[in-house]
Amino acid sequence: MKSYHDIVGDGGSRVLEQVAAQRASITDGLAGVRHLVAVGSGKGGVGKSTLTLHLAGALRARGLRVAILDADFNGPTQARMAGVQGALLVPGRTKVALPRTRNGIAVFSMGSLVPESHALEFESTAHGESHTWRATREFALLSEILRACDWGSLDVLLFDLPPGAERTVQYADFLGPRTAFLLVTIPSDVARGVVARSVAALSAGPNRLLGYVENMSGYYCRGCDTVKPLFTSTAAVDLGLPCLGTVPFDPELARHCDEGTPLETLHDTPAGQALAQIAQRLIDDLDARQELDR
């Protein structure tokens, strides 16, 4: 009797063929993007989304073409922070044209589609059993977004990942080896411990780990123009990655995020200067690696 592997084709269901076609379509759609960078952590609440947005701003300030895909479908924040909450997704010639921030960063976020008063829900035949299929459905949604949006020619596409060490690795699997990872932590041993688990999990795969950024590294007091300690970390957990920079917490920066207004004067602050340096280091690293790969 024939075994599964003796039989060529799938008898007409075309399921595998369609999954392969989806992957090919994603590859085609991202062909004009020079660098794919996923901003993750594993730990929640460390400022991944804020850092993603401001890093995008710092890259944009260098004249680079930048887009953000808010891949945190269940807690999307980029639409609000980038000021594109009410923006329209317009049908282009063949794909969806993305809304842009005032400084020209293209942003896709489910927050532009689903009001904050609603949870993201999928219609399902399997009522009450979402743990069996939900992750698959979310990655199918990510696939559809990647295929549907007009990414055009970009220097950097930043993926703002959801929290969870296991989710971080799932995104690495899905996005493939072209995507490099930038991890975010805060100066807390608890946070670094979780990020270390993400590093361990990602290190088993082919994705390149660019390094990490220590966010909320002190508190910037505008009154006395100094950065004061915010955490008392011993930094006992070694992440084994280069630190691309440290960014102090700046209440003014947080206010701009809540209001979705651009940061016109960010470059004058310690946080702005740190972000500018991280952006430069990041793009230098990405370009150098691309040159080596040629």
Added chain:
Amino acid sequence: MKFLCVPCDSPMKLQSLGPPERGSLAVVYACPECGYEMAMLTNAYETQVVQSLGVRIGPDRAGADGAPAGQGSASADAAAAGGKCPFAAMIPGAQDGGLHLPTPVRWTAAAEARLANIPEFVRPMARTGIEKFAQERGAFEVDETLLDAARDFFGM
């Protein structure tokens, strides 16, 4: 998943797909050698797993009979779950399941075709927004020029 006709030792071929019924699909396979037919009846969880992959079971009917891909009997698309847009209940303007309310704004065939190119979950919001954009500019027709103007205004 593949099916083998044991007496003939021959792979069975998909023949037809019945309309979804209460979350279940009926997929009929037949043996090309002896003609024996069998139906695979999925439970709701199995249907949902296939649906979650964002694929449709069976041949792409586009081009075969002019119907868009996934329509007709050979489809395991969102209709299996009883709806088209997965976020219909959450997206403003889509509470009617994707159907838009009549407005004085007409869509040209070319503009409709462009709208059809974008994912279903974006369409209701895009349609409503474009019509509002048109009306704000005193336009009564959405054509490709207006779509390009909206694209320039909002996006890329």
